[in-house]
Amino acid sequence: MEQEKKQPDVRLIGLDLDGTTLTSDKVLTPHTKEVLEKCLAEGIQVLPATGRVKSGIPEYLTQIEGMRYVILSNGASVLDLKEDKVLYQNCIPWERALELFDVLETYDTFYDIYALGAGWCEARFYDNVENYGIEKHIEKLVRTSRNRIDDLREWMKENKAPVEKINMFFAKEEDRQRAFRELGQIEDLAVTCSLGNNLEINGATCNKGDAMLNLGKILDIPIESIMACGDGNNDFEMVKMAGVGVAMKNGEESLKEVADFVTKTNDEEGVAYAIEHFCNV
Secondary structure: OHHHOOOOOOOEEEEOHHHHHOOOOOOOOHHHHHHHHHHHHOOOEEEEEOOOOHHHOOHHHHOOOOOOEEEEHHHOEEEEOOOOEEEEEOOEOHHHHHHHHHHHOOOOOEEEEEEOOEEEEEHHHHOOHHHHOOOHHHHHHHHHHEEEEOOHHHHHHHHOOOEEEEEEEOOOHHHHHHHHHHHOOOOOEEEEOOOOOEEEEEEOOOOHHHHHHHHHHHOOOOHHHEEEEEOOHHHHHHHHHOOEEEEEOOOOHHHHHHOOEEEOOHHHOHHHHHHHHHOOO
16 A cells, blocks of 8 residues: 555655746745745755756745755756856857757747857747747746857857757647657657647756756665656656656646656645655654
């Protein structure tokens, strides 16, 4: 019986943000915050694991006492917040990103990149975000987490920066589905999504699970002591790899199939519920 199983010795918890830890209004509820604070006080590492770039992480989360590590850009980077140091990186070479821009131009899409810990977006997209079916609260996040530049290709050639992630937004679902099919056939890419109208492109071996396990090795935390919570396609490897994999009730069905536990929705504080279920906090 489930209740007879030994309580796992959870020492690291990987948490997706949007659709998981945060409510649909992008809020960290007082109760969820309290549970995270209890974990950190007990020595359990709480690891935000997001598709966002560093500049898109809410300060109310990173400023929680004891919050030290974060996974960014779907696993392209693991950052030590205390030391402001990158511990692990798995990026797309800038030369390869330049080649991909030519492919992306064949779609009716908004696209930009994450590099050097920030977002970089051409003015033609930045000034017309509303034309690509982006919801108002996401539109605000896009504008506040991106730097507006004239020419992305020239910026890439000048900075030669490895690309953490390429973001795409689509006004039409049929365009998104076509891009998902076609880009998904390119061997050196991993194509996922976290929203109903977006695609996210990383290197083929880049995912939140890979980054989480690498941090676990650095901290000497075995996989069976790692818990992960997520809701989307880009959380699949993280939830599947974790010793305790948790899917949100509002999450993708494919994620629920590989999870060890399905918790309540993000608007019902499902993360707090799952942590209280598996951890002695």
